[in-house]
Amino acid sequence: MPRRPVVKKEYTLGERVYLVEIAKGLRLTWKHFVFNIKASFRKGPHTVPTCWQYPEDRREIAPIFRGAHMLQLNDKGQELCVGCGMCARACPAKCITVKRGKPAEGEEDRYAGKTMCSSFEIDMLRCIFCGNCEKACPKNAIVLGQDYELAEYEPGLCIYDKKRLISNFLKAKAEGRLKPPPAPIPIDAPPVKKKTAVKKMAPGKTKAKGGERAEKGKGTSVKEEDKGPDK
Amino acid sequence: MADWQIDLIKVVFIWAWALLIAVVMTWVERRASAMMQDRLGPNRAGPFGLLQPLADGIKLFTKEDIIPERARKILFILGPILFALPAFSTYAVVPFGDKIVIGGKEIILQVSDVNIGFLYVLALSAIAVYGMVIGGWASNSKYSILGGLRATAQLISYEVPMGLALLTIVLLYGTFSLREIVLQQQGTFLGFLPNWGFFKQPVGFIIFLVAAYAEANRVPFDLPECESELVTGYHTEYGSMRLGLYLFGEYVNLVALSAITVSLFFGGWALPYVDMGKFLGPVSYGIASFLVFFLKQAFFLFLFVWVRWTVPRFRYDQLMGLGWKALIPLGLVNLFITALLVQLTT
Amino acid sequence: MSKEKGLETICITTGPTEVGDYVTLNIGPIHPAMHGTLRVITQTDGETVISAKPEIGYLHRGVEKLGENLTYSQFLPMTDRLNYCSAICNNVAYEMAVEKLLGIEVPPKAQLIRMIMMELARIADHQVCVGILGVDLGALTPFFYLIIQREEIYEIFEWHHGARLTNSMGAIGGVEADLPDRFHEKWPKMRDTIRRANDETDSLLTHNRIWMDRTIGVNAFCGDDALDWGFTGPMLRACGVRRDLRKDEPYLMYDKVDFEVPVGKHGDVFDRYMVRMLEMEESVKIIDQAYALYKELPDDAPLMKKMPKIIRPPEGQIYHAIESPNGELGFFIKSDGSDKPYRIKIRPPCYMVYQAFEDLVKGEMISDLIACLSSLNVIAGELDR
Numbered sequence A: 001m002p003r004r005p006v007v008k009k010e011y012t013l014g015e016r017v018y019l020v021e022i023a024k025g026l027r028l029t030w031k032h033f034v035f036n037i038k039a040s041f042r043k044g045p046h047t048v049p050t051c052w053q054y055p056e057d058r059r060e061i062a063p064i065f066r067g068a069h070m071l072q073l074n075d076k077g078q079e080l081c082v083g084c085g086m087c088a089r090a091c092p093a094k095c096i097t098v099k100r101g102k103p104a105e106g107e108e109d110r111y112a113g114k115t116m117c118s119s120f121e122i123d124m125l126r127c128i129f130c131g132n133c134e135k136a137c138p139k140n141a142i143v144l145g146q147d148y149e150l151a152e153y154e155p156g157l158c159i160y161d162k163k164r165l166i167s168n169f170l171k172a173k174a175e176g177r178l179k180p181p182p183a184p185i186p187i188d189a190p191p192v193k194k195k196t197a198v199k200k201m202a203p204g205k206t207k208a209k210g211g212e213r214a215e216k217g218k219g220t221s222v223k224e225e226d227k228g229p230d231k
Numbered sequence B: 001m002a003d004w005q006i007d008l009i010k011v012v013f014i015w016a017w018a019l020l021i022a023v024v025m026t027w028v029e030r031r032a033s034a035m036m037q038d039r040l041g042p043n044r045a046g047p048f049g050l051l052q053p054l055a056d057g058i059k060l061f062t063k064e065d066i067i068p069e070r071a072r073k074i075l076f077i078l079g080p081i082l083f084a085l086p087a088f089s090t091y092a093v094v095p096f097g098d099k100i101v102i103g104g105k106e107i108i109l110q111v112s113d114v115n116i117g118f119l120y121v122l123a124l125s126a127i128a129v130y131g132m133v134i135g136g137w138a139s140n141s142k143y144s145i146l147g148g149l150r151a152t153a154q155l156i157s158y159e160v161p162m163g164l165a166l167l168t169i170v171l172l173y174g175t176f177s178l179r180e181i182v183l184q185q186q187g188t189f190l191g192f193l194p195n196w197g198f199f200k201q202p203v204g205f206i207i208f209l210v211a212a213y214a215e216a217n218r219v220p221f222d223l224p225e226c227e228s229e230l231v232t233g234y235h236t237e238y239g240s241m242r243l244g245l246y247l248f249g250e251y252v253n254l255v256a257l258s259a260i261t262v263s264l265f266f267g268g269w270a271l272p273y274v275d276m277g278k279f280l281g282p283v284s285y286g287i288a289s290f291l292v293f294f295l296k297q298a299f300f301l302f303l304f305v306w307v308r309w310t311v312p313r314f315r316y317d318q319l320m321g322l323g324w325k326a327l328i329p330l331g332l333v334n335l336f337i338t339a340l341l342v343q344l345t346t
Numbered sequence C: 001m002s003k004e005k006g007l008e009t010i011c012i013t014t015g016p017t018e019v020g021d022y023v024t025l026n027i028g029p030i031h032p033a034m035h036g037t038l039r040v041i042t043q044t045d046g047e048t049v050i051s052a053k054p055e056i057g058y059l060h061r062g063v064e065k066l067g068e069n070l071t072y073s074q075f076l077p078m079t080d081r082l083n084y085c086s087a088i089c090n091n092v093a094y095e096m097a098v099e100k101l102l103g104i105e106v107p108p109k110a111q112l113i114r115m116i117m118m119e120l121a122r123i124a125d126h127q128v129c130v131g132i133l134g135v136d137l138g139a140l141t142p143f144f145y146l147i148i149q150r151e152e153i154y155e156i157f158e159w160h161h162g163a164r165l166t167n168s169m170g171a172i173g174g175v176e177a178d179l180p181d182r183f184h185e186k187w188p189k190m191r192d193t194i195r196r197a198n199d200e201t202d203s204l205l206t207h208n209r210i211w212m213d214r215t216i217g218v219n220a221f222c223g224d225d226a227l228d229w230g231f232t233g234p235m236l237r238a239c240g241v242r243r244d245l246r247k248d249e250p251y252l253m254y255d256k257v258d259f260e261v262p263v264g265k266h267g268d269v270f271d272r273y274m275v276r277m278l279e280m281e282e283s284v285k286i287i288d289q290a291y292a293l294y295k296e297l298p299d300d301a302p303l304m305k306k307m308p309k310i311i312r313p314p315e316g317q318i319y320h321a322i323e324s325p326n327g328e329l330g331f332f333i334k335s336d337g338s339d340k341p342y343r344i345k346i347r348p349p350c351y352m353v354y355q356a357f358e359d360l361v362k363g364e365m366i367s368d369l370i371a372c373l374s375s376l377n378v379i380a381g382e383l384d385r
Helices: A018-040 A086-090 A132-136 A162-174 A203-216 B003-036 B052-062 B073-093 B117-138 B142-173 B178-184 B202-215 B240-265 B282-308 B316-345 C063-067 C076-080 C087-102 C108-136 C141-161 C181-205 C209-215 C223-229 C234-238 C269-296 C349-354 C357-361 C366-376 C380-384
Strands: A069-071 A096-101 A116-123 A142-144 B099-102 B105-108 C023-027 C039-045 C048-055 C316-324 C327-335 C343-347
Touching: A018 B003, A018 B282, A018 C141, A018 C181, A018 C209, A069 A162, A086 A096, A086 A132, A116 A162, A132 A142, B003 B052, B003 B073, B003 B105, B003 B240, B003 B282, B052 B240, B073 B117, B073 B240, B099 B282, B117 B142, B117 B178, B117 B240, B142 B178, B142 B202, B142 B316, B142 C023, B178 B240, B202 B240, B202 B316, B240 B282, B316 C209, C039 C366, C048 C357, C048 C366, C063 C076, C063 C343, C076 C087, C087 C108, C087 C316, C087 C327, C108 C141, C108 C181, C108 C269, C108 C366, C141 C181, C181 C269, C209 C269, C209 C366, C223 C234, C234 C269, C234 C327, C269 C366, C327 C349, C349 C366, C349 C380, C357 C366
Parallel strands: none
Antiparallel strands: A069 A142, A096 A116, B099 B105, C023 C039, C039 C048, C316 C327, C327 C343
8 A cells, every 4th residue: 555644634613513514505505596596587598697598598609709611702792712722721620622613704703803612612520610711711711600500410411512601601691790800910020121122143143042041941930931821 | 984995095195195295306306406506407398397207207117127137137126116115105104284174074184193103114214225235236236236235334324323313202202103292292391492302302303314314315425326436326227117216215215204304303283382273173274284294394305405415425434434433322322311301300 | 358379468458456355346438427538447345445447548539640740730729629628728838839949939918818818727627627526526516606607717718719618729929819808897707706606615615524524634645656656736736745837937927927836735635626726716816917917018019929821840849838727738849840740749747647546546445536536637638638
């Protein structure tokens, strides 16, 4: 048996007689009891501290809640998604499948960009609702909405195609639950050096520069210039 | 109406009444516990969830009845029966009220007024122990046997303090019969205190109450069936209405124990300073005494529920230590002092 | 225990080890008292535990291996699912480890926001642990009183970064959103309601003799033994060793706030319970002070360091640990210069604690085994990864 330290139990008289502390505990529970009986008769949701009478009363969901996805349309009703596939690459669960395509003749004003996504599928059974796709999207096309009641009777229905995602958006728009555009994050960046005119250098020298950089390795990612999103 | 017909009606009525209270107790337990825990409890089945016990009963009836393969079949079936029957049989001696006059005949609201009153109750609770042990053993599962063993030890040990507390009652009132004891608790002593057992025997009352909690397997003494340790102990392997008999029988037991507590220590059906018989007619007196008894019983039933959700549970050796090392000496001392006082005052 | 030829050396099974007339009781992966999927194979002599071999791995999902195929920012949601009661601490630990590898330091406002969120997560974790300890020991009401407060904390999480339980808070380089308005509105009231819920739990449990009998002297453990086994966190502090990474190796801005580290004496279940209750109080103090520091910073102070789209840390390896509610949660990351880590190893605090389980409960009763398991706060997600 392992060695154990000797523990002496010292009780006060009130503690030795169980009943004093039990009576105090009973008084506390009685106070909660009376409060909750009065609360259960009041009208309105969530009068009793732990209970929401779902599905009649629902909690208020934050606008930035990460729920079911939706493909957004812009104010003119054009699809924002260009089919670049950044969301599919950013997804940790590999649940998004995007195919890029060109809009058909005569349908160009349905889409805001020059390209569109001919197919866009999200497997909701794999999705972990992390929001990486939302952060990666350059056009703010795919966002996570406020819907969390996603149960279906068949697994096939849980693979959302483009039609379902756009209809999610339209439903949210009709209910006034659109996702607010992402707020700009104040970033602590080193001051941007003013770009001077680049002199054309001899081909040898630029190669040396490139070689130097390759030797340093792929690190130093902080000071690298930010490869901006394609506008 | 012959006497035996009246008794038969009384049996059926009181049996149905006890069942009804036990059923409502399941509802009270769930709602009251929810109210203490800042939540609501069942409120979907019927208004305020009042049909919830009915739903539970239907659920238990319609579930598949499984007997484990290597369980002892006969004992497995016998266990719940041995547990539930004594609980129901206890009602035979409980005085629910005083006389009621129907059709010119005086009927006492008690099924049978035997003169060994609560000795009969003690004997029955000893049989209930068998129900738990046999259920635990016959299930052929380690959790069940552990629960069954704990139940045996606990129940047998706590019968002794219960008996000691009850002995002091016998010394005070000189009779075992429950009706006699209730009748003797009318009036006052010391000028203003009612003649109740509670005021004459406070220590005895506490010992009896603690022993009653242990006999009923309620927190803080619910070791045999604690969920967190033994996955419900001796009724792990039971399903369907057999489990229903165990669970239901526990509530019937509770109702019986509260009834006994009320009749022995709290004056039974009588109000403390008022003699209801003086200003109520015969029929309404009977009904009023029945109601008073029921209200006092309801308080104790609520106390069972109230304590359950406030207090943690004992460990096994602490439980046995409390019973043997604290309650029994206290009960003996109490008995001694009571005997001395009774001798000195008569 | 397979006796087939050749398999004896390969199969590592846990099973009854002592020889004698003992009852083998399997407290299995599915049990009302198990915190997640843990299995304990005990041999008992009546009620006394002779041996108790824990078996783990029922929730192993290969998180560390999955990390080798995910980029650094894709691995962040995986860290949520480790200690799911306080997911933010895991997120911050991972982010800080990667930032250490990259050699950057986040702006002070982000540090303060991280501190506030982490301390809220610490309060939430301790609330669950104390509540479940009560439930396992039979006191079912304090759990509900504490859980209500947890709901308030979840609301703040939801309004800050969008998720209640699996937070994935922040990003490598800082925090992506400022403190929500909800926090500014709710915090003055929340600190009082958290304290009140703690006081109610205290009044129901701490001086109740039944509770004291159940927990004082149960699983008492020496501080030296605890250090030998590798304990950290509340388990170690309950044994009397004052070690808290927030004080000994301060990270973020913990050296600028003033708080105490509660230390127990005997290492029994009661001390662990008291250490956790007092730590909740200290967390409230830390949040108050961090909030005061936060209000001194300008509204548009930067929240994130400028990070490239693809994070490619230089070659090297790093180990960074923080004080999570359970103990020292450490991340070891080895990078080979590409955008995916070569190896991520997570040091789960409850693994070290759980390996001492047999030593803790030997000679005690079955009820004490359950009490011990509850007080260790073993969370299967963290144990098995």
